[in-house]
Amino acid sequence: MTLLIFGLLLFIGTHLIPAFPKLRGNCIHKLKPSGYNAVFSIFSLISIVLIVFGLKQAPFETLYDPPSWGRHLNMLMMLLALYLFASNTVGTSPSSVKVFTAFPISWGVIIWSIGHLFANGDLARVILFGSFLVYSIISIISGKARGLKPVATERPPLQQEAVFVVIVVIVYVVLFWAHGYFTGMPLI
Numbered sequence: 001m002t003l004l005i006f007g008l009l010l011f012i013g014t015h016l017i018p019a020f021p022k023l024r025g026n027c028i029h030k031l032k033p034s035g036y037n038a039v040f041s042i043f044s045l046i047s048i049v050l051i052v053f054g055l056k057q058a059p060f061e062t063l064y065d066p067p068s069w070g071r072h073l074n075m076l077m078m079l080l081a082l083y084l085f086a087s088n089t090v091g092t093s094p095s096s097v098k099v100f101t102a103f104p105i106s107w108g109v110i111i112w113s114i115g116h117l118f119a120n121g122d123l124a125r126v127i128l129f130g131s132f133l134v135y136s137i138i139s140i141i142s143g144k145a146r147g148l149k150p151v152a153t154e155r156p157p158l159q160q161e162a163v164f165v166v167i168v169v170i171v172y173v174v175l176f177w178a179h180g181y182f183t184g185m186p187l188i
Contacts, residue, residue, distance in 0.1 A: 001058045001123075004050070004054025004055050004058055005127065007048070007049070008051060011051065014040060014044055015139070016135070016142075019139060019142035020142075055124055055128060060124070062122055062123075066120060071118075071119045073118050074115035077115030078111075080111055081108040083097070084105065084108030085104070085105055086167075087108075088104040088105045094156045094163065095164055096156065100150060103139065106136040106137075106139045112129075112132070113129040113130070114133065117129050117133070
């Protein structure tokens, strides 16, 4: 469990730096932009490795029995979470999400976390998904405090968004079938 917790602290600590503009500015000043980005990337990669190995090594300790419908709700929530993730990562985004929120990834992580808490009741996964849930809420609150606003002013054409949704559904199906390979927990 120690590796999991250390990995989460490293990941969240690294990703909270942008929430503190003065700290981020000092880091960039000392490391230069390329050095800051390199250190950020290295810490992120190391933390993900620690989280994955920590989760695999963590003992299975049941905290609660998830509801019987929790898995199915989670599967539905993952489609929305993936839509939100993709809305942020494709630049100008053929998604309407960026008109409504400056935080599509954080909202996606919140939905991802809550969905997985409905589907998993063991201590390690509650720590994992609960940590990401709290981090995402903090990220949204700090972003709003810094005055971040949605970057898009107009919704994309309906046809463009429809193509985007189809692509998201295809990626969802691939991830659904591959879930067992990269998490060790097949969904079917």
